[in-house]
Amino acid sequence: MITDARVLQPEFIPTEVKHRDAELNTLSAALNPITHGDNADSAFLFGPSGVGKTCLAKFLVEQLRESVVDLNYQYVNCWEDYSRFKTLYRILDGINHTFDVHRQSTPKDVLLERLREYDGSPYIVILDEVDQLEDKQLLYELYRIRGLTMILIANSEQDLFASLDNRLNSRFQVCTRARFNPYGNDALVAILRDRVRWGLKSDVVSPDELRLIADMAAGDARAAIGILRKAVQTANQAGYNEVSSEVIRGVVPEAKAEIEQRSLDKLTDHQRVLYDTILDYGEIAPSTLFEIYSEAVENPKTQRMVRNYLTKLEHYNLIISKGSTKGRTYHPYSP
DNA sequence: TCTCCACCGGAATGCTTGGATG
DNA sequence: CATCCAAGCATTCCGGTGGAGA
Numbered sequence: 001m002i003t004d005a006r007v008l009q010p011e012f013i014p015t016e017v018k019h020r021d022a023e024l025n026t027l028s029a030a031l032n033p034i035t036h037g038d039n040a041d042s043a044f045l046f047g048p049s050g051v052g053k054t055c056l057a058k059f060l061v062e063q064l065r066e067s068v069v070d071l072n073y074q075y076v077n078c079w080e081d082y083s084r085f086k087t088l089y090r091i092l093d094g095i096n097h098t099f100d101v102h103r104q105s106t107p108k109d110v111l112l113e114r115l116r117e118y119d120g121s122p123y124i125v126i127l128d129e130v131d132q133l134e135d136k137q138l139l140y141e142l143y144r145i146r147g148l149t150m151i152l153i154a155n156s157e158q159d160l161f162a163s164l165d166n167r168l169n170s171r172f173q174v175c176t177r178a179r180f181n182p183y184g185n186d187a188l189v190a191i192l193r194d195r196v197r198w199g200l201k202s203d204v205v206s207p208d209e210l211r212l213i214a215d216m217a218a219g220d221a222r223a224a225i226g227i228l229r230k231a232v233q234t235a236n237q238a239g240y241n242e243v244s245s246e247v248i249r250g251v252v253p254e255a256k257a258e259i260e261q262r263s264l265d266k267l268t269d270h271q272r273v274l275y276d277t278i279l280d281y282g283e284i285a286p287s288t289l290f291e292i293y294s295e296a297v298e299n300p301k302t303q304r305m306v307r308n309y310l311t312k313l314e315h316y317n318l319i320i321s322k323g324s325t326k327g328r329t330y331h332p333y334s335p
Numbered sequence: 336t337c338t339c340c341a342c343c344g345g346a347a348t349g350c351t352t353g354g355a356t357g
Numbered sequence: 358c359a360t361c362c363a364a365g366c367a368t369t370c371c372g373g374t375g376g377a378g379a
Contacts, residue, residue: 286343311344324342
């Protein structure tokens with residue numbers, strides 16, 4: 001049934017991008033100076049999840065690499081590497097300048113110094129989910145690095161610019177911005193059809209079924225492909241030779257839950273105890289939380305470590321902390 | 336308003352691990 | 358297979374902060 005499972009993976013980048021001609025041209029024009037050896041301006045991509053922002057950025061960089069031989073490139077997901085250190089580290093990693101710096105305790109800004117010393121070939125950095133970056137000031141410093149071009153990706157244009165100070169705002173005001181709208185159903189069907197053609201035996205999924213998946217995904221290509229993948233897996237395991245609409249309807253909740261579940265799965269047992277405790281109480285003071293946690297687990301970690309865990313839980317949008325210092329309480333996240 | 340102290344989070348350092356390398 | 362090392366995990370120490378209560 002499956003001939004190439006890779007094309008059903010979320011991180012797969014197709015060799016051609018459809019239905020994003022306008023955005024492609026905008027971004028392409030912004031990066032064009034690089035092909036002439038000039039500096040390109042940074043560019044912004046905005047839009048909800050699953051509309052092809054990351055995909056388009058990666059695709060374009062790949063395309064650029066075909067004509068610019070010595071183009072360096074690095075992809076950084078600021079959701080995962082949200083600290084100043086980690087982001088900088090990744091960026092240096094892309095040009096192999098990371099030797100002998102591997103500790104967070106490396107003196108203040110050696111990493112930035114290293115990057116300033118860089119005077120090699122053009123360097124494109126994709127900063128995905130840039131709104132998650134703690135230290136937005138870093139963007140200003142990166143902006144001033146010669147030869148470095150940033151592609152910045154975020155969900156909401158307003159939210160991102162609201163979190164930047166005036167200096168950054170005026171700098172980035174002139175940058176190219178591309179706004180991505182959710183895919184229409186026809187576009188989603190076309191995207192799915194390609195994936196089916198590349199990765200599955202013919203006649204496994206009928207056009208009507210593709211349309212059904214597109215309906216369920218509501219403009220989100222990542223969700224659509226996720227549903228398709230789950231449906232194919234399920235049908236495969238059950239020994240069917242095609243994907244029926246019953247199977248599709250059956251896996252939709254599962255496929256949607258998978259995305260939400262992913263951050264919970266990343267938690268360790270200890271983090272899970274903290275999360276469950278906060279869920280139980282609804283509102284809890286730090287000292288109480290630590291007491292309960294210490295009772296609940298075999299070898300409790302130190303308070304300091306628990307604070308790290310809580311920061312992580314908050315970062316994943318699983319909990320919220322309210323108030324500061326003495327008045328602080330933790331709550332479950334409510335959207 | 337002043338003081339106290341619970342709590343936060345940065346820095347320095349050690350321990351563990353998994354993956355690259357010879 | 359043994360070795361090495363980058364990178365994550367954990368602990369200790371500590372200075373700063375702001376809410377609570379005198």
